Structures are given as C-alpha cells and as structure tokens.
Amino acid sequence: MIATLSLLNTIQAVGLLSCFALLGTSRIGACIRWLSLQGIVFGLVPLIVHDDGLSLRAVLLSAGNIALKGIVFPWLLLRIRARADFSREVDPFVGYIASILFGVLALGLSVWLGLEMKPALARAPFVMLVSSIFLVLVGVFLIVARKKALMQVIGYLVLENGIFLFGVITVVGTPLLVELGVLLDAFVGVFVMGIAIFHINREFGSMDIDRLTALRG
Amino acid sequence: MFAEQSLIAMLVLPVTGAGLSLALARPRDVLAAIVTIALIELVLAFDLGAGVLAGRGNVTAADEWLYVDAFSAFHIVVLALVFALSSAFAAIYFAREVEEGGFCRATARRFGALWLGAQAAMLLVLTSHNLGVMWVGMEATTLLTAFLISLHPTSLSLEAMWKYLIICSIGIAFAFMGTLLAAASIRSGNVAAEALFWTHIAAADTQLDPTLMKLAFVFVLVGYGTKAGLAPIHSWLPDAHSQAPAPVSAMFSGFLLNTALYCIMRFVPPAQHALGRGFANGLLIGFGVLSILVAAGFIVFQRDAKRLLAYHSVEHMGIIALGYGLGPLGAFAALFHTLNHSVCKSLAFFAVGRLGQRFGSHDMHRIAGALRVDRLWGTALLISLLALIGVAPFSIFMSEYQLLRAAIGAGAWLALVLFLAASAVVFVAALRHLIDMAYGSAANTKRLPRDSHLGVPIVAVAAGLLLVLGLWMPRPLLDAIGRAAAIVAG
Numbered sequence: 001m002i003a004t005l006s007l008l009n010t011i012q013a014v015g016l017l018s019c020f021a022l023l024g025t026s027r028i029g030a031c032i033r034w035l036s037l038q039g040i041v042f043g044l045v046p047l048i049v050h051d052d053g054l055s056l057r058a059v060l061l062s063a064g065n066i067a068l069k070g071i072v073f074p075w076l077l078l079r080i081r082a083r084a085d086f087s088r089e090v091d092p093f094v095g096y097i098a099s100i101l102f103g104v105l106a107l108g109l110s111v112w113l114g115l116e117m118k119p120a121l122a123r124a125p126f127v128m129l130v131s132s133i134f135l136v137l138v139g140v141f142l143i144v145a146r147k148k149a150l151m152q153v154i155g156y157l158v159l160e161n162g163i164f165l166f167g168v169i170t171v172v173g174t175p176l177l178v179e180l181g182v183l184l185d186a187f188v189g190v191f192v193m194g195i196a197i198f199h200i201n202r203e204f205g206s207m208d209i210d211r212l213t214a215l216r217g
Numbered sequence: 218m219f220a221e222q223s224l225i226a227m228l229v230l231p232v233t234g235a236g237l238s239l240a241l242a243r244p245r246d247v248l249a250a251i252v253t254i255a256l257i258e259l260v261l262a263f264d265l266g267a268g269v270l271a272g273r274g275n276v277t278a279a280d281e282w283l284y285v286d287a288f289s290a291f292h293i294v295v296l297a298l299v300f301a302l303s304s305a306f307a308a309i310y311f312a313r314e315v316e317e318g319g320f321c322r323a324t325a326r327r328f329g330a331l332w333l334g335a336q337a338a339m340l341l342v343l344t345s346h347n348l349g350v351m352w353v354g355m356e357a358t359t360l361l362t363a364f365l366i367s368l369h370p371t372s373l374s375l376e377a378m379w380k381y382l383i384i385c386s387i388g389i390a391f392a393f394m395g396t397l398l399a400a401a402s403i404r405s406g407n408v409a410a411e412a413l414f415w416t417h418i419a420a421a422d423t424q425l426d427p428t429l430m431k432l433a434f435v436f437v438l439v440g441y442g443t444k445a446g447l448a449p450i451h452s453w454l455p456d457a458h459s460q461a462p463a464p465v466s467a468m469f470s471g472f473l474l475n476t477a478l479y480c481i482m483r484f485v486p487p488a489q490h491a492l493g494r495g496f497a498n499g500l501l502i503g504f505g506v507l508s509i510l511v512a513a514g515f516i517v518f519q520r521d522a523k524r525l526l527a528y529h530s531v532e533h534m535g536i537i538a539l540g541y542g543l544g545p546l547g548a549f550a551a552l553f554h555t556l557n558h559s560v561c562k563s564l565a566f567f568a569v570g571r572l573g574q575r576f577g578s579h580d581m582h583r584i585a586g587a588l589r590v591d592r593l594w595g596t597a598l599l600i601s602l603l604a605l606i607g608v609a610p611f612s613i614f615m616s617e618y619q620l621l622r623a624a625i626g627a628g629a630w631l632a633l634v635l636f637l638a639a640s641a642v643v644f645v646a647a648l649r650h651l652i653d654m655a656y657g658s659a660a661n662t663k664r665l666p667r668d669s670h671l672g673v674p675i676v677a678v679a680a681g682l683l684l685v686l687g688l689w690m691p692r693p694l695l696d697a698i699g700r701a702a703a704i705v706a707g
Contacts (some may be wrong), residue, residue: 119428120401120402120426136271140387150385163393167393167397170401170477171401178347178350178413180350181350185356188360192360193386196363196367199370199375200379203371212375213376214373215456215460
C-alpha cells in the first residue's frame with residue numbers, strides 16, 4: 001500500500017513536471033517529447049491502481065495506452081512537424097511566464113476541486129484525482145493559448161490523458177470494448193487532425209491558426 | 218416485421234456501402250449507390266419503427282448492446298428520412314460539379330465513404346445501449362464529417378473544418394468526462410458491464426450519488442451541447458454550415474445536431490432519478506432560451522444565406538431543448554418539432570444550395586427574384602423559410618403552438634415571454650431577407666443543366682410533409698411521439 005502510494009506520488013510529480021514543461025517550453029519538438037513522457041507515466045497507472053490483483057484487462061489497457069500515447073502519437077506528431085512547418089516555435093498567444101502562472105493557479109484549483117469531490121469518490125487516490133483535473137485544465141489552456149495548430153493537437157492529447165486518468169481511478173466496470181473504442185477514437189482523431197494540418201499548411205503556407213480569421217459573425 | 222434483423226442490417230449496410238464507394242469508378246455510380254442505400258435504409262427504419270410500436274416497446278440485438286426504444290426509433294426514422302432526402306439532393310447538386318470537373322473520382326469516393334460512414338456512426342449513437350459506445354459513435358461522427366466540410370479544400374472551408382474539429386473534440390472530451398462521472402455515481406453493488414447501459418443507470422433500483430450525477434449532467438450538457446449547437450458554445454456551427462457543400466449542411470442541420478441532443482436526453486432520466494425534475498429541466502430551459510435569444514440577434518444582421526440558416530438551426534435547437542425542459546407536454550412538442558425542423562431545414566439548405574449554384578453566391582444581396590429565375594427551388598425556398606419562421610398552416614407552427622401551451626401549463630412565464638419576443642424578431646428579420654431573395658429583380662444568373670427527375674419528388678415530399686403534418690397528425694405518429702416523450706419526460 002505504501003509502495004503503491006509512493007509510486008503514485010512519483011507519477012504525479014513527473015506528470016506535473018511535464019505539464020509545467022509544456023506550458024513553458026518554446027520548442028514544439030521538446031513539447032512532443034514531454035507529451036510522450038506524460039503518456040508513458042500515466043499509462044502505468046492502471047497497473048498500480050487495482051482492487052484485486054493484476055488483471056489481463058489492466059495490462060492490455062496499460063500497454064495500449066503506452067504504445068499509442070508514448071510512442072505512436074509522438075512519432076506521428078514529429079512527422080507532421082517535419083513535413084509541415086519551417087518555424088519550430090510554439091508561438092504563444094499567452095506568454096510563457098503567464099502560462100506558468102496559469103499552471104500554478106490551475107494546480108490550486110485542481111487541489112480545491114479534488115477536495116470537493118473526494119467524499120463522493122472515496123476509492124480514487126487523491127493525488128491522481130488532482131492530477132487528472134490538472135491535466136484537463138492544462139490541456140484546454142494549451143488549445144486556446146497557442147498559435148500553432150500542432151500545439152492544439154498536443155493540448156487535446158493532454159486533455160485526453162486527464163480524462164483517461166480520471167476514468168481509470170474512478171470507474172471500476174468500464175467494459176474493455178468501450179476502452180478500446182475510446183483509444184481508437186483518439187488514434188483516428190490525431191490522424192485526422194494531422195491530415196487537416198497538412199491541408200491547412202498547404203493552403204495557407206503556415207500552420208498558424210491566427211490566420212484562420214476570415215469567418216466571423 | 219423483422220425488426221431485429223432490420224436493426225442489424227441498418228448498421229451493416231452503410232458500412233458496406235462506404236467500403237463499396239471507395240471501389241466505384243465513376244462519380245455518378247457513387248451518387249447512385251448513396252441514393253439506393255439511403256432509400257433501403259428508409260424502408261428498414263420504418264420497419265424497425267413499426268416493430269418498436271407493435272411489440273413490447275423495444276427491439277434489442279447483440280446481447281442487448283443494441284437497444285432501440287420508442288425514443289431511439291423515432292430519431293432513427295427522422296435520420297433515415299433526412300438522409301434519403303439529402304442523398305437524393307446530393308445526386309442533383311453534385312451532377313453539375315461532375316460536368317464541370319469539380320467532383321472528380323477521388324472526391325466522389327471520399328464523399329461516398331465519409332457520407333455513408335457518418336450515417337453508420339449516427340446510427341450507432343442512436344442504437345447503442347451503452348453510454349460509452351454511444352460516446353464512441355458521437356466522436357466518430359466528428360471525425361468522419363470533418364472532411365465533408367472541406368470536401369473542396371478552400372482556405373475558408375479548411376478554416377471552418379479546423380474550428381469544427383477542435384471545438385467539437387473538446388466538447389466531446391467533456392462529454393466523456395460526464396459519462397465517466399455518471400458511471401462513478403452508481404452507488405449500488407452492480408458495477409458490471411451493464412452499469413453503463415442507459416436502462417440500468419436510470420432504473421428505479423439503481424442508487425446514484427447526487428453530487429456526482431449533478432456534475433455529470435453539467436459536463437454532458439456542455440459537452441454534447443457543443444456538438445448540438447446550443448449557445449454560447451455554438452461558435453463552430455455557422456462556419457461549418459456555411460462552408461460545407463449544401464447536402465452536407467442539410468445533413469448537419471437536419472440530423473447531426475439532433476444526434477447530439479439525443480445523447481443529452483439519454484442522461485436526463487438518470488439525472489431526474491438522482492436529483493428530481495428541477496435540475497436537469499432548469500438547465501435545459503436555460504440553455505434553450507439563451508440559444509433562441511443569441512440566434513435571434515445574429516439572424517437580424519446576416520448577409521450570407523447559409524449562415525442565416527445556420528443561426529436558424531441554433532434557434533430551433535434551443536426551441537427543442539426548451540421543450541424538453543418543460544415536462545411531458547413540452548417533450549411531445551420538442552419531438553414533433555425535431556421532425557418538422559429536420560425536414561424543413563433540409564429543404565431550406567437544398568433550395569439555398571441550388572440557388573447558390575445558379576447565382577454563383579450565397580450572399581443574400583445577390584440572390585434576388587429566385588421565384589422567377591428557378592421556379593422549383595425558388596418555391597422550395599419560399600415554403601421552407603416561411604415554415605421555418607412559424608407561419609401557419611405548416612407543421613412548425615403546430616409544434617411551436619404546442620410548446621407555448623406546454624410553457625403555459627408549466628408556468629414558465631419568463632421563458633415564454635423571451636421565446637415569443639425572440640420569435641417575433643426572427644419572424645420580421647427573416648421575412649425581410651426572404652422577400653428580397655424570393656421576389657426583387659433578378660440579377661445575372663448562370664445557366665444550369667436541367668434538374669434530373671429527382672428534384673420535383675424531393676421538394677414535393679418535404680413540402681408535402683410540412684403541410685400535411687401542420688393540418689393533420691396521423692394516429693401512428695401520434696402514438697410514436699407520445700411513447701417517445703414518455704421515456705424522457707418520466
């Protein structure tokens with residue numbers, strides 16, 4: 001039990017670090033690598049959090065997540081970056097320092113929300129509950145606060161990590177079919193966004209989304 | 218009479234068709250395949266609907282993972298109807314582009330596969346018993362329809378597609394969070410695979426944690442509400458509807474939005490079970506009224522005909538959500554309105570799409586004298602827009618009238634006043650746009666190849682439905698809507 005807790009603490013520490021790194025890093029390549037690390041550490045959680053022994057289901061879930069989020073997605077994103085763009089900066093709408101300040105506030109908010117939800121979710125480990133809320137907040141922030149289309153995909157995947165983590169720690173009986181469907185959707189989603197970026201890049205000569213402003217009202 | 222087989226066939230057929238259209242050689246063959254499949258689906262949908270009405274009230278298959286009750290069956294029939302009309306219209310609409318070379322083999326194959334794929338995904342949403350699988354289907358519709366918006370990749374359509382993809386992906390992610398919270402709120406012992414079946418989660422003997430269920434419903438409403446185009450989270454909708462090819466806009470407005478609203482409604486019985494009536498209904502009324510008000514504001518200042526229709530969709534989704542929030546009578550009105558709005562809005566997008574081809578623009582200042590230029594589609598525009606703003610004797614007038622009575626019955630006076638005020642604004646603004654487009658002096662127009670023989674039946678069926686349902690409601694439809702309303706209104 002104590003070993004489990006310290007493992008979860010380590011995972012939380014790495015996870016939080018990766019979030020702050022994503023908020024403060026200016027290079028897209030580095031962001032993709034942090035995302036990969038985040039996918040791997042949170043992919044381990046199903047192996048640690050289980051009530052009754054290690055089931056095949058947990059192993060499959062963990063392996064699938066690590067394979068997709070730790071390896072396949074980062075590889076796809078690195079390929080898109082190599083194909084699509086000249087500039088390798090993330091180009092923030094909101095500056096790095098302000099982004100990190102947002103991170104600090106979001107962490108406070110996550111702890112508060114975690115405390116609020118704790119009574120209803122007694123069996124969920126508190127550190128993971130806080131992490132999952134924090135990941136969701138950071139993911140949404142990255143989507144709205146960065147100019148590069150690729151960074152929006154990264155933000156979406158951080159959000160996805162948060163929701164995956166929340167599902168693992170709170171819901172016992174999600175059927176494998178549903179989990180696999182969710183993974184498949186995430187996979188196709190990244191693929192579709194990749195193709196979309198490719199088209200946008202060809203049409204606009206850039207993947208800055210602040211050029212996408214013709215439609216309004 | 219083979220309802221269970223129809224259910225399976227309905228899901229398998231579009232998937233097979235999607236694969237098939239990737240192999241067809243000529244664009245015309247793809248269009249023919251789409252129309253054929255849509256018509257077969259329509260027959261199957263009616264058979265399934267009849268099976269649900271005749272039997273115990275539900276049809277199940279695949280070990281209860283597929284489960285259709287009156288509420289789903291009603292939506293399935295509307296879906297099949299919209300798809301049949303839109304597919305037939307796509308055959309007319311793209312025929313011109315085939316001649317001009319804009320609809321080449323690769324585009325046709327992509328269109329066929331994505332179009333049928335989207336139909337299959339929506340059917341999966343409507344037939345799945347498990348809230349998780351339902352979510353998977355919903356996410357699949359986003360991914361499949363994204364490239365339908367940018368079927369012709371221009372800078373504007375790509376912009377609309379990217380916004381749609383990102384905004385709806387965030388929305389759908391929130392909806393998944395809501396689904397997880399709903400699953401976590403189950404307190405009673407049974408947390409097996411059936412836990413996420415919507416019949417189980419709303420069953421009387423399931424104990425739900427009220428705090429988590431409250432949170433779950435908010436997440437689901439905001440999440441799926443994004444996809445349903447409820448204000449203030451509708452921002453992708455006017456862009457996507459205006460940039461997509463007209464048949465795609467018709468399908469988006471005519472059915473994709475309903476699918477998202479359907480998902481929200483599946484969470485209403487458990488929310489009512491855990492929290493009583495007030496919470497879910499209050500939120501539905503709030504979002505509904507806000508959507509109506511926001512849409513009315515934008516309708517006044519529109520110049521683009523397709524954006525105008527898009528904001529009408531926001532308005533009508535708001536009306537349907539408001540109806541659901543008003544109890545049993547309101548739910549009846551909302552379901553009837555769903556059917557009316559789907560048929561009417563599809564017809565409106567057909568007319569605007571076809572007139573847009575003729576006038577070379579969707580700018581309402583350039584579309585003038587449509588009635589003289591193109592008798593068939595000009596008439597369709599006139600009828601559909603008049604019906605859309607609630608002119609009697611068309612059926613939208615009837616469903617809105619029922620909604621008023623429901624609001625009076627429920628004592629929702631503020632919602633009633635706001636709804637009436639916004640409707641009056643929409644009526645005047647849209648009527649002004651309509652008069653300019655339908656009458657007025659015709660400008661230069663392009664010559665179009667003659668419509669294939671499909672044009673007249675499409676307009677006749679859609680306009681006929683709007684008129685007949687406004688005057689007379691057939692008994693089976695009355696039963697079907699009544700039973701469907703009872704499911705979501707308790």
